[in-house]
Amino acid sequence: MSLKTEWITFEQDGSKHRLYTARLERAKTPLPVVIVIQEIWGTDAHIRDVTERFAKAGFLAVAPDLYAVNGDRPASMTDERIEQIKAFLEALPPPSWHDAEAREAALANQPEKAREELRATYADVFANLKRLPQLLETLQATVSYLEGYELSKGQKAVSIGYCMGGALSLMLAASEPRLAGAAVYYGHLLGKEQIAGIQCPVVGFFGELDGRITSHVPEFAAAMQEAGKSFTYEIYDGAHHAFFNDTRGAYHAAASRDAWQKTLAFFTRVLA
Known part of the structure; x- marks a missing residue:
């Protein structure tokens, strides 16, 4: 096929x-x-x-x-960045996905660069629910x-x-x-x-x-x-x-x- x-x-x-x-x-x-x-x-x-x-x-x-x-993806929502946030969230209990305090606690274990990228991608991806x-x-x-x-x-x-x-x-x-x-x-x-x-x-x-x-x-x-x-x-x-x-x-x-x-x-x- x-x-x-x-x-x-x-x-x-x-x-x-x-x-x-x-x-x-x-x-x-x-x-x-x-x-x-x-x-x-x-x-x-x-x-x-x-x-x-x-x-x-x-x-x-x-x-x-x-x-x-x-025709182009913003830098915070490239395939690579979205895979990064998916992997991060998949490792958390689902209720933590929208719990800022729980997310921040998990982010504290990430390297600084990854932490900032994850925050930016999370914010931009989930903002689409309002768009x-x-x-x-x-x-x-x-x-x-x-x-x-x-x-x-x-x-x-x-x-x-x-x-x-x-x-x-x-x-x-x-x-x-x-x-x-x-x-x-x-x-x-x-x-x-x-x-x-x-x-x-x-x-x-x-x-x-x-x-x-x-x-x-x-x-x-x-x-x-x-x-x-x-x-x-x-x-x-x-x-x-x-x-x-x-x-x-x-x-x-x-x-x-x-x-x-x-x-x-x-x-x-x-x-x-």
């Missing part, structure tokens, strides 16, 4: 954007599109791997680099670009996002009528006022032990039904947040396997 992967750039409304793209080399183009939306860690090796998995399933898969500014409207603009620009892109022109597009990207996948569905479907993996859900804008089917996948998000699923499902929207979902027993990320301790093989199969079936149906 031969894949064609590459980074491409495009300009939209005076801004330059960057996409990681993957497709089967022998697939006849144009192809239906899966837009893969990153976790807070960016278009890292895991997200690029997931993008390639969708390409192997016969789609043109693209992962927008939401942290690129005019979702700006990140959404990049996704909207991507949808517009793909309409005329030679490898996807005339084809439908869907979105899928993980964690922060899950929230963005829903936000894109609520703001982009050209989307044929949206999938959310353990991302924050929308309020009633935003649901009205959703015009495509939505599917969600959640972990039973991810209470801060999963506890809101029944309310969201009821609001979607009341608004006449299509929403189906799975909550996996024994699964934590980020259960699909096979580079992290929360990975849950059975939940991931089932979610992957259901996601492919959903995309195949709405992209037909």
